[in-house]
Structure formats: structure tokens, C-alpha cells
Amino acid sequence: MQQLVIGVSRKLAVVARIALWISGTGLVLMTAAVAWQVFGRYVLNATPVWTEVTAVLLMGWFIFLGAAVGIREGYHLSFDIMLYILPTRVKAVLFTISDLLVAGFALGMTFYGLQLAQGTWSNTISGLGLPRGVTFLGLLTGGGLMVIFSLERVARRFVGLPTARFGETELTGD
Amino acid sequence: QDIVLRSSDTHPPGYPTVAAVEYMGELISERTDGRIAVQVYHSAQLGEESDTIEQTQFGVIDLNRISMGPFNNLIEATKAPSMPFIFRDVAHMRAVMDGEIGEEILAEFDDHNLVGLAFYDAGARSMYNRQRPIESLEDMEGLRIRVIQSDLFVDMIGALGANATPMPYGEVYSSIQTGVIDGVENNWPSYESSGHYEVAGYYTLTEHLIVPEVLVMSKPSWDALSEEDQAIIREAAQDSVAHQRELWEAREATSEEHVRAAGATVNEIDKGPFQEAMGPVYERHAESDELRTLIERIQAVE
Amino acid sequence: MEHWILFGTFAGLLLIGTPVAFCLGIASIATVMYIGLPPLVVFQRLNSGVSVYALMAIPFFIYAGELMVRGDIARRLVALAGALVGHLRGGLGQVNIVASCLFGGISGSAAADASAIGGLMVPQMKERGYGADYAVNITVVSSIIALMLPPSHNLIIYSIAGGGRISIADLFAAGIIPGMLLALSLMVTAWVVAKRRGYPVGTFPGLQMLGVIFVSALPGLVLIGIIFGGVRSGVFTASESSCIAVVYAIFITVLVYRSLSWQAFVAATLGAVRTTAMVLLVIGCAASFGWLMAYLQVPTAIVLFMQTVSDNPIIVLLLINIMLLFLGTFMDMSPLIVITTPIFLPVAMAFGIDPVHFGIIMILNLGIGLCTPPVGAVLFVGCAVGKVPIGTVLRTIWPFYGAAVATLMLVTYVPALSLWLPSLFR
Ligand code: NA
Ligand code: NA
Numbered sequence: 001m002q003q004l005v006i007g008v009s010r011k012l013a014v015v016a017r018i019a020l021w022i023s024g025t026g027l028v029l030m031t032a033a034v035a036w037q038v039f040g041r042y043v044l045n046a047t048p049v050w051t052e053v054t055a056v057l058l059m060g061w062f063i064f065l066g067a068a069v070g071i072r073e074g075y076h077l078s079f080d081i082m083l084y085i086l087p088t089r090v091k092a093v094l095f096t097i098s099d100l101l102v103a104g105f106a107l108g109m110t111f112y113g114l115q116l117a118q119g120t121w122s123n124t125i126s127g128l129g130l131p132r133g134v135t136f137l138g139l140l141t142g143g144g145l146m147v148i149f150s151l152e153r154v155a156r157r158f159v160g161l162p163t164a165r166f167g168e169t170e171l172t173g174d
Numbered sequence: 175q176d177i178v179l180r181s182s183d184t185h186p187p188g189y190p191t192v193a194a195v196e197y198m199g200e201l202i203s204e205r206t207d208g209r210i211a212v213q214v215y216h217s218a219q220l221g222e223e224s225d226t227i228e229q230t231q232f233g234v235i236d237l238n239r240i241s242m243g244p245f246n247n248l249i250e251a252t253k254a255p256s257m258p259f260i261f262r263d264v265a266h267m268r269a270v271m272d273g274e275i276g277e278e279i280l281a282e283f284d285d286h287n288l289v290g291l292a293f294y295d296a297g298a299r300s301m302y303n304r305q306r307p308i309e310s311l312e313d314m315e316g317l318r319i320r321v322i323q324s325d326l327f328v329d330m331i332g333a334l335g336a337n338a339t340p341m342p343y344g345e346v347y348s349s350i351q352t353g354v355i356d357g358v359e360n361n362w363p364s365y366e367s368s369g370h371y372e373v374a375g376y377y378t379l380t381e382h383l384i385v386p387e388v389l390v391m392s393k394p395s396w397d398a399l400s401e402e403d404q405a406i407i408r409e410a411a412q413d414s415v416a417h418q419r420e421l422w423e424a425r426e427a428t429s430e431e432h433v434r435a436a437g438a439t440v441n442e443i444d445k446g447p448f449q450e451a452m453g454p455v456y457e458r459h460a461e462s463d464e465l466r467t468l469i470e471r472i473q474a475v476e
Numbered sequence: 477m478e479h480w481i482l483f484g485t486f487a488g489l490l491l492i493g494t495p496v497a498f499c500l501g502i503a504s505i506a507t508v509m510y511i512g513l514p515p516l517v518v519f520q521r522l523n524s525g526v527s528v529y530a531l532m533a534i535p536f537f538i539y540a541g542e543l544m545v546r547g548d549i550a551r552r553l554v555a556l557a558g559a560l561v562g563h564l565r566g567g568l569g570q571v572n573i574v575a576s577c578l579f580g581g582i583s584g585s586a587a588a589d590a591s592a593i594g595g596l597m598v599p600q601m602k603e604r605g606y607g608a609d610y611a612v613n614i615t616v617v618s619s620i621i622a623l624m625l626p627p628s629h630n631l632i633i634y635s636i637a638g639g640g641r642i643s644i645a646d647l648f649a650a651g652i653i654p655g656m657l658l659a660l661s662l663m664v665t666a667w668v669v670a671k672r673r674g675y676p677v678g679t680f681p682g683l684q685m686l687g688v689i690f691v692s693a694l695p696g697l698v699l700i701g702i703i704f705g706g707v708r709s710g711v712f713t714a715s716e717s718s719c720i721a722v723v724y725a726i727f728i729t730v731l732v733y734r735s736l737s738w739q740a741f742v743a744a745t746l747g748a749v750r751t752t753a754m755v756l757l758v759i760g761c762a763a764s765f766g767w768l769m770a771y772l773q774v775p776t777a778i779v780l781f782m783q784t785v786s787d788n789p790i791i792v793l794l795l796i797n798i799m800l801l802f803l804g805t806f807m808d809m810s811p812l813i814v815i816t817t818p819i820f821l822p823v824a825m826a827f828g829i830d831p832v833h834f835g836i837i838m839i840l841n842l843g844i845g846l847c848t849p850p851v852g853a854v855l856f857v858g859c860a861v862g863k864v865p866i867g868t869v870l871r872t873i874w875p876f877y878g879a880a881v882a883t884l885m886l887v888t889y890v891p892a893l894s895l896w897l898p899s900l901f902r
Contacts, residue, residue, distance in 0.1 A: 024745040034719035060527040066753025076495035094492040219770040353710030
């Protein structure tokens with residue numbers, strides 16, 4: 001059982017890595033877009049009109065992908081003060097409840113993200129010409145990854161593997 | 175009270191549109207013996223305009239007072255009254271929107287899970303800047319003018335020879351002050367309330383856009399009402415229009431007085447050359463035959 | 477009942493250790509479902525909450541900070557600061573506060589300030605033997621200074637929310653003395669805490685060595701000059717300056733110092749993504765939570781209750797301060813300004829309080845809210861860049877909260893602190 005979880009976990013590590021690299025690319029492109037905006041205004045004397053919307057759009061995407069990886073690597077902030085006094089067994093139960101609720105919320109991100117994308121697909125973004133629905137792509141894909149990573153945490157805990165928590169376990173190094 | 179209709183507005187309390195919807199709520203309360211009331215959420219408490227449109231479509235919000243702009247990409251007919259220099263003046267705009275053309279445009283909202291109830295005034299938008307009074311089209315040359323993120327606004331400013339610079343509202347004041355941009359375009363009340371007159375002292379009455387605002391209701395909320403109540407709401411909305419226009423005119427007058435007293439320089443111009451420069455904008459933004467016909471019909475209204 | 481579900485779910489989840497962002501999100505879902513609204517609205521608010529242009533300063537400054545740390549700019553800057561004030565007790569803490577004054581004037585955003593200065597200072601302070609909690613405490617609370625100094629976006633939002641009759645120029649002038657006063661009170665606190673903890677006191681390296689360190693830090697100093705000069709002279713906006721900081725940091729580390737390897741660049745980028753994602757997810761979920769608070773009219777209810785309590789101006793001001801502190805604990809600054817200004821301002825003015833003065837009280841007060849649990853964007857940024865759990869920071873942050881609250885009281889009851897400067901400029 002533990003071997004199975006370890007095997008799946010290794011594959012998910014690759015998925016998380018890819019998601020993080022995509023988000024990093026998003027941050028670099030966002031930097032390029034805003035730098036181009038300043039350059040265009042002064043050097044070309046024509047402010048590019050797509051840069052502001054593009055930068056905001058990229059930010060909306062990479063945040064949710066990065067946040068999904070955060071579930072796996074445990075770098076989301078939480079209050080642990082009340083947990084210090086509880087025995088390990090009780091803590092494990094509470095963390096599992098918490099992970100399942102997060103999975104439920106993330107499922108909502110995907111489900112309603114899809115609905116929002118569909119509902120706004122016919123509306124276009126000024127300055128870009130893309131459908132407004134694309135603004136929800138990060139929400140729904142990030143939500144999907146969050147569901148998977150939350151369930152991975154539950155599975156790892158169930159078979160006795162460690163799960164990362166902010167401030168406790170070392171963050172994954174690069 | 176059985177039903178409270180929640181209404182969204184991005185303006186602060188006391189603003190003519192906020193007060194008009196509250197007035198409409200009073201009329202509805204009276205006419206339904208207090209069964210239906212209206213609660214206005216001002217100052218964008220429930221979100222910015224494009225977000226509240228979705229909320230209205232899904233029935234989270236019942237009523238929404240909103241600008242025409244966010245509908246431009248959704249409902250083609252709303253583009254016509256949003257075109258620069260399409261109306262000769264405010265009186266022309268009112269004649270059009272109060273007539274059958276206005277009714278036709280309101281009916282278009284039906285296909286988008288919304289019920290169009292009424293049009294409100296938002297006055298005329300003009301150019302203001304920190305450099306110089308605009309006396310002719312040449313004075314626009316090279317000015318960096320902040321616009322909202324909208325293709326139509328960008329093309330309009332470009333056609334006037336200026337450099338359109340999309341920028342979020344919150345950054346505008348400091349940006350004029352430091353000279354990142356030279357000017358902005360907006361109506362009297364916004365010129366005053368944003369404090370922009372402190373840093374951009376030349377207000378030129380270009381009156382390039384005279385775009386009415388629209389009051390819509392959520393289709394799900396509408397369908398939940400009896401036909402009698404629907405009729406009461408439609409009528410109260412129509413009745414609130416005259417009241418809103420009065421409030422609007424008073425507000426414009428106070429704002430104008432305030433900024434003039436604060437030392438802003440105001441000048442009039444011949445709108446002719448500005449209007450003629452709009453050729454490419456109309457070509458690009460009035461693509462369909464239906465829209466072009468609608469524009470011609472609007473221009474033909476006396 | 478719906479109020480209890482909103483706040484009860486939030487508190488319950490917080491207790492069992494659910495990440496803060498999800499406490500806010502799940503509490504919002506529970507409430508929306510109880511009222512019978514479509515849950516869709518929660519996710520729409522979440523998405524719009526992170527898609528805000530003004531928030532871009534957060535990823536950019538965090539990114540610039542990561543690049544500077546990994547590309548050796550930060551070490552040289554801190555070496556210079558260390559040479560200059562290292563012989564003072566808690567020297568780097570003082571540098572952190574002074575940097576907030578200089579930088580605050582540009583960014584005008586407390587979270588951006590915490591990410592920029594924290595990203596730079598906290599690792600270096602840790603390296604030099606300061607406690608991580610101390611470094612984060614100072615970074616977090618001194619970021620409030622950014623809100624008081626021009627060009628603070630929040631003062632502009634306040635002016636607009638107040639109906640536009642309040643001069644923004646006056647507000648900008650009014651914030652300067654209270655901002656400096658806050659800086660001073662924090663510097664004293666930082667000194668006292670450093671002394672009690674026995675933090676190391678360096679030796680002055682001598683003028684010649686100082687010159688060498690200065691030259692080596694010069695390209696990093698130019699960055700500060702470019703940002704400051706660029707915004708002041710109108711080459712770019714405050715938000716754009718954060719992006720220019722990234723571009724310049726890449727330029728210097730790759731071309732001038734040649735200190736940034738490809739691996740280091742990737743590590744900086746992925747590190748920035750992690751920190752940003754975690755902070756902005758909280759901000760996005762807080763947007764859903766805040767939307768519900770507005771929908772349920774929580775701020776209005778609180779204010780109405782308050783108005784029935786007293787008619788003594790001193791008590792009223794105290795009550796307003798307490799109310800704002802409480803609301804600021806759950807909600808973000810700009811929506812709170814927008815919602816409460818139209819309600820509080822007329823009350824304050826009825827008691828003869830100048831609207832400019834009231835604006836400064838409000839901003840300082842809500843700024844403290846950004847640094848306090850359970851929801852405080854700046855506190856979270858600080859913990860994120862310092863890689864310290866919130867609990868650890870909260871155990872030792874009290875003296876700094878105390879200094880900020882003492883400043884708030886002074887600013888509240890001595891109007892001249894706010895009103896004297898604007899009266900000179902008029
Ligand atoms: Na600081
Ligand atoms: Na707080």
C-alpha cells in the first residue's frame with residue numbers, strides 16, 4: 001500500500017514541478033509585458049494597449065497554479081497555535097478533515113470555474129480580443145490540481161508518510 | 175416587507191444614480207404597500223461593474239445600475255449610443271433614448287438573462303489635461319491621455335492624434351501629478367470628485383461622449399415576481415428617470431462651480447473637426463449593417 | 477444566523493489548522509449555501525480578487541528581492557548598511573525601518589513594501605544573528621509607514637470615498653508627520669528589544685573600508701535611485717516601478733556582477749512564484765469573505781450599533797478606532813475605506829473632526845489591521861519572506877503593536893500632528 005502511494009507521489013512530484021515551471025514562466029512573461037509598456041510609452045511614443053490586461057491575466061493564471069503546488073509542498077500559511085497541545089493522533093484526524101475540506105473547495109474552483117468560463121466565453125476582453133472566459137482558466141486548472149494534491153496528502157498520511165506544513169517541514173529546495 | 179431587491183452601484187452614497195434607485199425603491203414600496211423594498215449597495219461594495227453583471231445574470235443581485243461600456247462586447251446595440259460624437263448634445267441623447275430606439279435597445283437585454291428597465295444620464299465626457307487648453311485638434315497632438323481599458327476609447331483618442339494610455343483609476347492622480355500622463359477624459363462630477371482638477375487644470379468642453387447609463391434587473395429575480403409587481407417595477411424605474419436627470423443637472427452644476435472656484439480653466443471648442451476625425455473609429459467599431467443602420471437612425475432623430 | 481456561520485466556520489477551521497486562505501474561502505461557501513445564493517459568486521470574487529492591477533507590485537517586488545538576494549546585490553547593500561549603522565544596537569532593524577520610510581514614499585502599498593524590504597533584509601538579518609521573528613516583526617509593522625506617505629493609493633481612495641471634497645494634496649501632506657512619528661516609535665522599540673535580547677553590536681570598519689563597501693554596493697544603490705527618481709519624475713508609475721526593479725536586478729546581476737547563474741535565476745523565479753501565490757491566494761479568498769461581509773451589511777450594522785453608544789467626541793473617536801481595528805482584522809484596506817468612510821466620516825465631522833485628520837486616523841488604523849491576525853496581508857507577506865510560522869511571529873510582536881497603537885492614539889487626539897503641515901502648504 002505504502003509502495004503504491006510512494007509511486008503515485010513520485011509522479012505527482014513531476015506534475016507539481018511542471019505546474020511550478022509554467023507559473024514561473026508566467027511571472028517572467030508578466031515582467032516582460034510591463035517592461036514593454038514603459039518602453040513603448042517612452043521609446044516608441046505609443047503606449048501598447050495589451051500590456052496591462054495581459055499582465056493581470058498572467059498573474060491570475062500563475063497564482064492558482066503556484067497555490068496548487070503550495071498544497072503539496074505545504075507552504076500555505078496556517079495558525080498552528082491551538083494544535084500544540086493536542087496528541088499526534090488527534091492532530092492527524094484534524095489535518096485530514098482540513099485536507100478533505102480544501103479538496104472540496106478546490107473541486108468548487110474547477111466546477112464553477114468551468115461554469116464561469118462558459119458563461120463569459122462570448123464576451124471579449126478589450127485590448128486583447130480573447131474571450132473573457134480565459135480569465136477563469138487558472139482558477140479551474142489550479143482547482144483541479146489542488147484536489148489531486150489534497151487527496152495525495154490524505155493518502156500519504158494514511159500510510160504513514162510525512163506531509164509538509166509551513167514552518168515545520170523544510171520547503172522543497174530547488 | 176416580503177421582498178428586498180438588492181441593487182448594486184459603483185458610485186458613493188448621494189450620487190445621482192444611487193439616489194435615483196433609492197427613490198425608485200420608495201415608489202415601489204408605496205405602490206406595493208411595503209411588500210417590496212429596494213436596498214442599494216453603493217461604492218462597488220458588491221464588485222466592479224463587469225463582475226456585478228455576472229452576479230445579476232445569476233440572480234445574486236436583483237438590480238444593477240451600470241455603464242453602457244461593459245455591455246458593448248456583449249450586446250451589439252449598446253455600441254451605438256456609446257460611439258463618440260454620435261449625439262449632438264444631451265437633449266438629442268434624451269430624445270433618442272426616451273423614444274423607440276431606446277426601447278429597442280432595452281429589449282436586447284432579454285437575451286442575456288437581464289431585463290432592461292431604464293436609462294439614466296451620465297452627462298457628457300470632456301478632455302482635461304495639465305499642459306494647455308485644447309483650442310484645436312492640433313493641441314491634442316502627442317498628449318498622453320489616460321483611458322479606461324476599452325478598444326473604443328483607445329481608438330478614439332488615437333484618432334484625435336493623442337497617445338491613449340490605459341491605466342487603472344487609482345493610479346491616475348499621482349500619474350498626472352508626476353507627468354506619466356498629461357490628461358484624462360471624464361464628466362464634471364468625476365473631474366471634481368477624483369480631485370484631478372488639483373493637478374490637471376485645463377478642462378476643455380469636447381463633449382466627445384454622451385453615453386447614458388442603464389438600470390437592469392436580473393431575469394431570475396424578475397421571473398419570480400407576479401405580473402402586477404413587474405409592471406409596478408417597470409413603471410417606477412421609468413418614473414425615476416426624470417428625478418435622476420434633475421439630480422444629475424444639480425450635481426453637474428455644483429461640481430462645475432466647485433472646480434471653477436478652485437481655479438480650473440474651462441474653454442469651449444468647435445467640435446466639428448473632432449467629429450470629422452472619427453471616421454476610422456466608426457469604420458472599425460460599427461462593423462455590422464444592423465449597427466450602421468441603428469447609428470444612422472440615431473443621427474436622424476431631431 | 478448567517479453572520480454566525482460566516483465567522484464561526486472561519487474560526488473553527490482556523491483552530492483545526494486549515495490554511496488561512498481556505499478558512500476564508502470555505503466559510504464563504506458555507507454562508508452562501510446557507511443563504512441560498514449560487515456558490516459561483518464566491519469563486520468569481522476569488523478570481524477577480526487576484527486579478528487586480530495594483531496587486532502586481534507584490535509579485536514584482538518579491539521577485540526583485542529574490543533576484544537581489546541570490547544575485548549578491550542584497551548582501552552588498554546590507555554590508556553597506558551594516559558598516560554605517562552596524563555599531564549601533566539593533567542596527568539592521570533600524571535600517572529596515574529607515575528603508576520603509578524611503579521606500580514607503582514610492583510604493584504606497586504596505587504589502588509591496590513588506591515584500592520588497594523584507595525579501596532583502598530578513599535573510600541578511602537572520603544571517604547576522606538576529607532572530608527571524610524580530611526581523612519579521614520589524615518588517616511587518618514598519619510597512620504601515622508606507623501607507624502614510626505620498627503617493628499612498630489609499631489616501632486617494634479615501635478622498636474619493638469621502639465624496640471628493642477632501643484635497644488629496646492636503647492628505648498627502650498630512651500623512652508625513654504621523655508617518656515619521658510611527659517610524660520614530662518603532663525605532664525606539666527596535667532598540668529596546670535589541671538591547672534586551674543582547675543582539676550583537678558590530679564595530680565601525682573605518683572610513684577607508686567604508687569606501688570600498690560603498691563602491692561595491694553602488695549598483696544596488698542605483699536601483700533605489702532609479703525607482704525613486706523614475707516615479708518622482710514621471711517616467712513610470714508606482715506599480716510599474718516594481719517591474720523596473722526586476723528588470724534592473726536581472727540586468728545588474730547578469731551583466732555587471734555576473735553573479736546570477738541560470739540555476740540561481742530559476743530558483744529566484746520559482747521562489748517568487750511560491751511566495752506570491754501563497755500571499756495572493758489569501759487576498760483572493762479575503763475578497764470573497766469581504767464581499768459576504770458587505771452583502772450581509774456587517775460594517776453598517778457595527779457602525780449603527782456604535783452610534784447608539786455615546787455622544788462624547790473622545791469616546792466616539794475611541795470607539796471608531798476600536799471598530800476599525802476590529803473590521804481591519806478581517807477585511808482588506810481598500811474595500812473597508814470605501815464602505816466605512818461614507819458612514820464614519822459624517823459622524824466624525826459632526827463632532828468637529830477635520831476630514832483630513834480623520835483620513836489619517838483611518839489609514840493608520842486600517843494599516844495596523846493589515847499586520848494583525850486572523851487576516852493581515854502584510855503579516856502574511858512578512859511570515860512568507862521570513863519563512864517563519866505566524867505563531868512564532870505573534871509571540872514576540874507585541875511591543876511593536878504597542879508602539880503602533882500608541883502612535884495611533886497620539887495621532888487621534890493631537891490633530892495638529894496631521895493638520896499643521898497641510899496648513900503650511902495652503
Ligand atoms: Na520595513
Ligand atoms: Na488584520
